Amino acid sequence: MPEDSPTWKPSTIAVTAGRPGREPDAPLNTPLVMASTYVAGGELEYGRYANPTWAALEEALGALEGGRCLTFGSGLAAVATVFDLVGQGAKVVAPRHAYHGSVMQLADLESRGRLQATLVDVTDTDAVVKACDDAALVWLESPTNPALEVADIETITQAAHAAGAYVAVDNTFATPLLQKPLELGVDLVVHSGTKWLAGHSDAVIGAVVTGDDELYDVLKGRRDLVGAIPGTMEAWLTLRGLRTLHLRVERAQTNAQELVRRLEAHPAVSEVRYPGFGGILAIVLAEGAIAADLLTHKTRLWVHATSLGGVESTFERRRRWKTESATIPEGLVRMSVGIEDVDDLWDDLQRALDDLT
Numbered sequence: 001m002p003e004d005s006p007t008w009k010p011s012t013i014a015v016t017a018g019r020p021g022r023e024p025d026a027p028l029n030t031p032l033v034m035a036s037t038y039v040a041g042g043e044l045e046y047g048r049y050a051n052p053t054w055a056a057l058e059e060a061l062g063a064l065e066g067g068r069c070l071t072f073g074s075g076l077a078a079v080a081t082v083f084d085l086v087g088q089g090a091k092v093v094a095p096r097h098a099y100h101g102s103v104m105q106l107a108d109l110e111s112r113g114r115l116q117a118t119l120v121d122v123t124d125t126d127a128v129v130k131a132c133d134d135a136a137l138v139w140l141e142s143p144t145n146p147a148l149e150v151a152d153i154e155t156i157t158q159a160a161h162a163a164g165a166y167v168a169v170d171n172t173f174a175t176p177l178l179q180k181p182l183e184l185g186v187d188l189v190v191h192s193g194t195k196w197l198a199g200h201s202d203a204v205i206g207a208v209v210t211g212d213d214e215l216y217d218v219l220k221g222r223r224d225l226v227g228a229i230p231g232t233m234e235a236w237l238t239l240r241g242l243r244t245l246h247l248r249v250e251r252a253q254t255n256a257q258e259l260v261r262r263l264e265a266h267p268a269v270s271e272v273r274y275p276g277f278g279g280i281l282a283i284v285l286a287e288g289a290i291a292a293d294l295l296t297h298k299t300r301l302w303v304h305a306t307s308l309g310g311v312e313s314t315f316e317r318r319r320r321w322k323t324e325s326a327t328i329p330e331g332l333v334r335m336s337v338g339i340e341d342v343d344d345l346w347d348d349l350q351r352a353l354d355d356l357t
């Protein structure tokens, strides 16, 4: 991004950041640089340390979040690298309803004596603040996947910092367009770029963004050493996806808000969970797991699939995964709203829901 453009808005940054310099015959887009090694004597050296295509994506996502970005081979590779920042036996506070892969990583690390995990209800700010005592890392996810709970990031961050802990926020659901955790004081932002950032259900990738140069260096050192690097093609696809992030998120959010209104009035639905922003919502079916499974098999437009944040609308019953938290209702269906026509989405859903009543 040109250095004299600090006041550009997020949608302009999404379109412009991470482009090659404006020289005659330069391509507008950063090319896909497929290289395992580089001619010695420069800064890149080797394909596990650096790649110009990752660097372009890192520049763009860093500019959107307001910090320095490192990309990883997946969201969970980014999560693991952040968990690895804490010392042996340290206390890590995390939401009990965080993404099940993150909770599973904590359980695995705890079972091997690597750290001590304290799981909390992130909506109970007083309880989270109390849990910050003696913590080395407070891990937040807001909204949570799939419970869609929202944390008071600012208050919790102040308490965590007073206790000497780092704070990391998994910003996958909100995206930097709807929530900028570094501006709220947190130390690290984590993304499953697989979701909204890439946005087309065709790449698995992760990222960490930080405003702290020392943390950046430690994370970069870990990435170099363990090789948790993204594929070049995945980085290129994610940067390509990022160019339309604002349009996709805006449309998905408008669709989601309308669907929430209509779903709340449907008799087959006992509860609609929606934090008020973003494109992810969840419904709980009055008739439980069987009705939820039936619903996910009765639609023609909505696709029964895990993951989220793509242009196409997808949904799934989360408890079909044995590793999902037992406190998530059996009949909860997480819905990732896409950018299709909202009336088509509703007609498809309504027909399937009507069949259940």
Ligand SMILES: Cc1ncc(COP(=O)(O)O)c(C=O)c1O
Pocket: 074, 075, 076, 077, 099, 101, 141, 145, 170, 172, 173, 191, 192, 193, 194, 204, 205, 206, 307
């Ligand atoms: C909130 C959240 N964080 C992290 C992850 C893990 O990301 P990945 O699947 O890219 O490893 C996911 C995946 O669903 C997620 O939803």
